[in-house]
Amino acid sequence: MENMLRSLLFVVLLALGWSAAAAAGPPTVPGRFALKLKPGRQPAALEAALRTLGATDVRQKFLRTLPPNIEKPGSVDLRGIYQFQVPTTVTLERVRTVLLATGAVEYVEPHYVRYPQYQPNDPMADSTLTSLSKSQYYLKQIKAYRAWDITRGDSSIVIGITDGGVRLTHQDLRQQIKYNYADPVNGIDDDGDGYVDNFNGWDLANNDNDPGYDIKIIHGSLVAGVSSAHTDNGVGIAGMGNKCRFLPLNIYSNTPTGNFAGIEAVVYAADHNCKVINMSWGAPGGYSRLEQDAMTYAAVNRDAVLVAAAGNTNADLMFYPASYEHVLSVSGVSSTDQKSPNATFSHRVDLVAPGVSILTTQGYHAKSGGGQADADYVAVGGTSFAAPLVAGAAALVRWKFPLLSASQVAAQLRQTTDKVDNLPANAAWKDLMGTGRLNVFRALTEPSREARVVTSTFVPARAVYLAGDTIRLSVAVQNLLQPIAGLTVTLTSLSPHISIQQGLFVLGDMASLASLNNTLNPFRLAVASSGIPLNTTATLRYHLTGDDGYESEQLVELVLNPDYVVLDANDLNVTLTSRGNLAFDDLSGTIGTGVTYRGSGNILSEGGLILATSPTRVSDRLRTRSGAARQSFFNSAQVVRLQPGPRADQEARALFQDSIPAAGNLARSVGVGVRLRAYAWSSPGRRDFVVLEYTLKNLTADTLKPLYAGLFMDWDVPTQDGSARNAAAWDDSRSLGYCYALGQQNTPSLPAIYAGVQLLQGGSPTVYSIDNNAPAGSSLSLADGFSPAEKFITLSSGTAQSNAGLPDGTDVSQVIGTRISTLAPGDSTIVAFAMLSAPTLLQLQDASESATIAYATTLLPTRASARAVDFVAYPNPTEGPLQVVLPQGFGPAKVQVLDMTGRLVKSFSATGKQFETNLAGLQPGLYLVRAIGTNRVVTRSVVLR
Template sequence: MKAITTTILIIITIAASIVAFGQNKMNQDPYPDNEIILKIKPAFKNQCKNNALQIESVNTLLNAFDVSEINVKFPFSKVPEKNDGRQTDITTIYSVKFSNTIPVLELAYNLSVLPEVEYAQPAYRPQLMYTTNDPLTPAQYYLNNLKAYQAWDICQGSANVIIGITDTGVEYAHEDLVDNIAYNYNDPINGIDDDNDGYVDNFRGWDLGDNDNSAEWSEASEYGANDHGVRVSGYSAAKTNNGIGIASPGFNCRFLPVKISDVNGMLNASYEGIVYAADHGCQVINCSWGGISPHPYGQDIINYATFNRNALVIAAAGNYGNLNNDIFYPCAYNNVICVAASNSADVMWYKSCHGPQVDITAPGEAVYSTIGNNSYNSGWGTSFASPLAASVAALIIAQHNDTLTALQTGHILKLACDNIDTIPDNIPFAGQLGNGRINMLKAVSPINSPALEFDSIEFIPSTDNDTLYITGIIHNYLSACNNINASISCSNSHIQIIEQNQFIASMGYNSDYHFTTFPFTCKILPGMPYDEIVSFTITLSSGSYIENQT
């Protein structure tokens, strides 16, 4: 799940935060000119208050501008009780807003180099991942492609498994959605925060975009109203076997609507929506949105959901495959399942983004679902492939009686795919569609395979900086395996691999292997350009199982 690429970019690219802040705004996602996201290092937590910072160096920079408010982003989150190196402390992340326009990138950079600051960045606004088109004749061909009917003979999901839909809202009265919302009976609508979670009357989700208890899509302005979330909800969790409407892969699994757009349609609470869903019991979180600007705040939120809350994040790959084929986030972050889109013939949808960041593919061309005004129609986009994958992930969790970790669920989803690289129209994209198109029958059947991943990667330069020692931890998330080979390769002509292969005799189920010495060594040859981005590939194999991380 992309555990190596981002780390390498951070290490090999000199001062990654400086490079990011040096980009032209035209090449980034949009962001407001009067807000920054700031994370204080946890070591200085005693100087952090909910609405103030008692750090002189930080305040000196902030007070040079007219600060209108400073608020901790997640006041109800707690410091992890145990930190195994993977859980994330999000209690020191702040939103700082200003009364007037400020030089956002300059201020963010100046803050980021302070010793008390972990990172500072613009408050990026992502975009939805869908494409409109003319309506087609109602058809759910994707249930056949996914082998849904065969899978339902084995498992029909569980009402205890909840999919968080972070999107533009829901239609509460839709006939095929109303009975599958995960209602919060501990906080009925009575004007009181009965469950003491900080959200008054969040009986049927929450609107983070406008900070109220109604995630109804149609309450936005005429310009901002968008039924994208209604469509996504249908793919993930339309009520199945109820005699009306459509069926969703997760069958009995339910969904929690988390609205992340404001009254004008701006996605102003996207990553906050992930935290809300994770904090409110969602085992799977769907993100049919994204942006082209990677940032540490986003990775922090993904890690929080994954490791602190055991929620699997699934995201759309993006819809610019026929143009720039951009890499989008959150789908390309570590620990996220990235979903590309295909059609009824299992051919990649021509607009779907593709590449090494993709983990799996699901139908996303002319796929039928719920829409606004209590109706149904077809849609196009990776936005709609992603919630189908999320629904299958929920089915996997139900089949295993909610005993899996988030990453175990993700690896089962990856292993339960049919290879589509050999389809003639897909050959030009071989290796860029993940493990293939999801097969639900495989997903709920026993999978006798390991799931290996190289993680917690460290790059340690020699004293003369011309040699790089690479180490990390190998995780095996699933079946025990023997005779494991780990190797590293690099296509960059300025990198010479010195120590390339390692052998591990065996690994048990859901186990880790810690290297006692540096497993891989490479030499940086003369002539390496400044700020060069270098990609390595780690290959892990055991018998017929092979996993490449690039």
């Protein structure tokens, strides 16, 4: 039996395309995505963007769900969620960027696949439990027999079993199914709910009316038996829910066109009057706003109690859907209340229930001894089978106390458990096993109290917090059960990196269902100024106490010291990472806050530094083939933000490098150390740009000749019609590459945006504008990734490929770079860029000239070599004629004359050391003469009379 169950599980996982790597996060369905429209937006606004992505099968995901109810605070609207299919070659990053750029979309997510939390019983590994495998020992452990003396429930209370198919003919299940007599099997949707002949449940994965048994997946039959097996029928076992019924809902595919349908089944169950919904499936990580919306809808809009398995990970982690808000997370214990060997433990667990040697219905196949599939049973283990015990108990509580809401039923179950983490065997998991082990009798008989923090609002609202940040935390507290006298909430920090400056909230006496908040006097926190490890999760504890001995705790977490900083001093907010990337540190766009301009959505889907000396010696952390990212750079020091900095209102510092090529093996790496200094100003005239200055040091024993350095920028400027009709262009006089949307109207709802990068200092400018949609086989195509050889082409092709996207517009990228002719071993050179954005091209050009002035007047004077003493411009002052002498060995130069607003007024090339120009015709005043050479830029101020 043991080997058979192991084999079956393997077949299940193999059939669904899962692998051992799933433990790192849930797999997804290739090409399947969902989006949620912002309130008030219509799907028509997305049509062009979806066409750009090649989207098909676009349809409203939850057509018949209830709208939000103002009498149910926190209820959600699922009607704006749409599902669609795109070619499997289109990445999540691409889908998310194109759709979010329309301004009409709240979120975009892949279709996650969650797997059953099944763990076969292993008698040889746990020989002390073999005698338990033939009995329902756990019913006595959780006081089920005494509970049934209080109530046995009723057939009107329905538990939604969202799982694999169920053996509908099993002797202990067939009479427990909640049949839909309003829609008999006749080929007609008699009850008008949109599902034809959903008489005995529904198969959400394959979209048919057969939620029954599948040879590959018996998990649903196992789970249904625990919660709902027929009681008092003289055969088999007793289900925890006793007289309560269950609704079988299959969520796993058994057809080539099927898909995992966990959240669809939850919404279906909620819409079909399931007062309790069981989810014995999930995966570590992979938080989904779509899944959270579905849980909120079921629990708040539809008032269903949601119960989920906490997972079989034997780890302290977030496990979904169990770790979502409004879900009871159930972990497992043995017959002696010791934590099950493989059960998840965490602060997010609500309670535990027996999860070892759980005897239940199997419904697999006829046995060699003559037994029938409709009469077989098996003992199994895992949190999958602890959860339906709690679901069955929730059903009994709902019947006994019909006026309790779903949140109150969950509170009653939490507050009537038997504490088990104080047992010596559970010492290692103290405070990580919820309130205790399920006690159904107490849940049905004891008046209980539970006040709960129902919302936590951090100000400023950020995904992560930096060293030195100060935070205000407002909470809303609701008393869910019996009145509590003298309630107080005390906030403490379990992290050494957060100090509590004000941590007391006195609520006083609270009646049942009363709510209070501390918005007028919030908690105040301070993040440590130093010593915080990267990406630290800090935990805060709410300790709730009452005058009459009431006591409970809750935890809330926040992330500190991320491996990126955001320069947000002006209108252009830019995320900088520790390893050379811009906007995000990952291709999925989850680590970082992107690049925004004047409150826009993200306008840069991917950006970062590229260094190269040949088609094979290329360093970057950008996309490559197969949807992966290269990992050439590693950080030598974490990126930090200075506010204010020595020379700007905000500055950032980062230090990283690639690997040093081994002797005789120059492939793949360049061997350069990089020091990044970034600058942002809040003063008028400097609000539309951020300066990025890279000091590049040759770490190898060989001269790099030439060395190319550049920024790859996959801009996504939003368009009025939601399409990706962008174009890329090059302004040679300013060394400025930029991207814009065709047909921009600059309306209040969608202001126009021009975005670009300007080379401020370095060698000879290079630009390469890319049509991202160019088909495979083109001179450069991103359809099959972005190879090192292609990256080298973008840097080494000069300025010949300077435009893309015209005349009709397309999805475009640009690489703005420079060619440094030589860099000797141990030598350093400076390359500087300005990232810019503005509402019009003229304003972008003005910002470019302002950036030039800011760099020349604020930053270059601090560099010893920036203002060469042998760079001469005379006579000064001048009536117009001007003699210019370049420094010795400066070489060919591009010469620019700028007025003091930063506007370029004259530009030309010079090949000799000395030349003449004339400023006649310009307005009298102060001008800046700038010479851009191969390896440096020099400037001189000149007064025109």
